Amino acid sequence: EVQLVESGGGLVQPGGSLRLSCAASGFTLSDHSMDWVRQAPGKGLEWVGRTRNKANSYTPEYAASVKGRFTISRDDSKNSLYLQMNSLKIEDTAVYYCARSMSDWGQGTLVTVSS
Amino acid sequence: DIQMTQSPSSLSASVGDRVTITCRASQGIRNDVGWYQQKPGKAPKRLIYAASSLQSGVPSRFSGSGSGTEFTLTISSLQPEDFATYYCLQYNSYPVTFGQGTKLEI
Numbered sequence: 001e002v003q004l005v006e007s008g009g010g011l012v013q014p015g016g017s018l019r020l021s022c023a024a025s026g027f028t029l030s031d032h033s034m035d036w037v038r039q040a041p042g043k044g045l046e047w048v049g050r051t052r053n054k055a056n057s058y059t060p061e062y063a064a065s066v067k068g069r070f071t072i073s074r075d076d077s078k079n080s081l082y083l084q085m086n087s088l089k090i091e092d093t094a095v096y097y098c099a100r101s102m103s104d105w106g107q108g109t110l111v112t113v114s115s
Numbered sequence: 116d117i118q119m120t121q122s123p124s125s126l127s128a129s130v131g132d133r134v135t136i137t138c139r140a141s142q143g144i145r146n147d148v149g150w151y152q153q154k155p156g157k158a159p160k161r162l163i164y165a166a167s168s169l170q171s172g173v174p175s176r177f178s179g180s181g182s183g184t185e186f187t188l189t190i191s192s193l194q195p196e197d198f199a200t201y202y203c204l205q206y207n208s209y210p211v212t213f214g215q216g217t218k219l220e221i
Contacts, residue, residue, distance in 0.1 A: 035211070037159075045151075045159065045202055047211040061209045064116075097158055102149060102206060103170070105158040 002026040002104045006096060009109030016088050016113075022081040022098030022106055030054040030076040032101050036083050038094035039108075048096070051081070066092075088113045117141050119205050121214030128219060132193045136201055136217045140184045144207035150179055150188045151202045159202065163188065193219075 008020040022034070033056070036048040049062040051072045060072050071084040081098050088111075095108040118141040128134050138148065146166035151159040161170050163179035166186055176191040190197055198221055203214040 044216045045153075045204075045213045047213065050209075050211070063210045102204065102211070103161050103164070105160070107158055 002100060004098050004100065004104060004106035006098055006106045006109040009096065009111045011112045011114065012088055013115050014088060014090055014113055017084070017086045018088065018111060020083040020085070020096055020098075020109060020111070022083075024079045024081065024098075024100070027100065029074065029079050029081070034072075034074060034081045035099045035102055036070075036072060036081075037097045037099055037105075038092075038111075039097070040091070040094045043094075046094070048083070085111070090114065116210055117144060117205050117208060117212055119203055119212050119214040121203055121217055123217060124215060125218045125220065127221065128193055129221065130193050130195055134190050134193060134219065136188045136203075136219075138181075138186045138188075138203035138214045140186070140205055140207075143183045144205050146182045147205055147207035148179070148181070148186045149204045149206065150177075151204065152197075152199045153202065154199045162201075 003025045005023045012018050033052045035050045038046050038048050049072050051074055052059045069087045073082045090113050093113045095110050097105050097108045099105045120139045122137050148166045150163040153159040162173050162177050166181050167179045178189050180187050201217045
């Protein structure tokens with residue numbers, strides 16, 4: 001059974017940093033592209049970025065709204081995906097989901113950016 | 116960026132009704148579309164991929180169609196558990212983009 005469990009969310013001040021983790025199980029992480037998607041309170045879904053699979057050299061892609069501030073990485077040996085978020089803004093407040101090839105999703109972790 | 120214009124934004128229906136939700140892409144995207152269902156406080160669940168392929172385990176009352184720029188999600192006979200918000204998604208090109216969502220209410 002595929003399982004994705006996000007962690008690392010919390011309250012952070014504007015300008016601060018946070019690293020989210022996504023623990024994967026039930027499949028071989030290196031075989032799959034992995035995405036981060038977020039949802040601001042009461043709003044729709046917004047794609048944040050992707051890391052491609054090993055066959056595609058793990059090449060990342062990012063939404064314009066986070067490019068240069070957020071970095072996606074992965075450690076296949078630990079079956080884990082990460083989202084490093086720097087220079088956080090109030091508008092980054094959202095539930096952050098990791099997803100396997102946009103098919104299977106974790107339960108999400110809440111990031112609140114506020115002073 | 117490819118815009119996905121989803122309509123309607125909300126829809127009132129009854130158990131047993133047939134409902135259709137539409138997404139229009141701002142440019143041709145072949146059949147690179149998925150449909151998702153989201154219930155309050157829960158993660159999205161994929162229903163359809165490649166515009167018309169039913170995700171394993173999803174009831175057959177859900178169906179998708181379309182290619183190019185026009186896509187539809189149809190629920191043939193609404194069940195109580197289908198009242199939720201639905202999103203389309205295009206993955207033809209980056210950035211991946213979602214429609215604005217359709218809230219399906221009783």
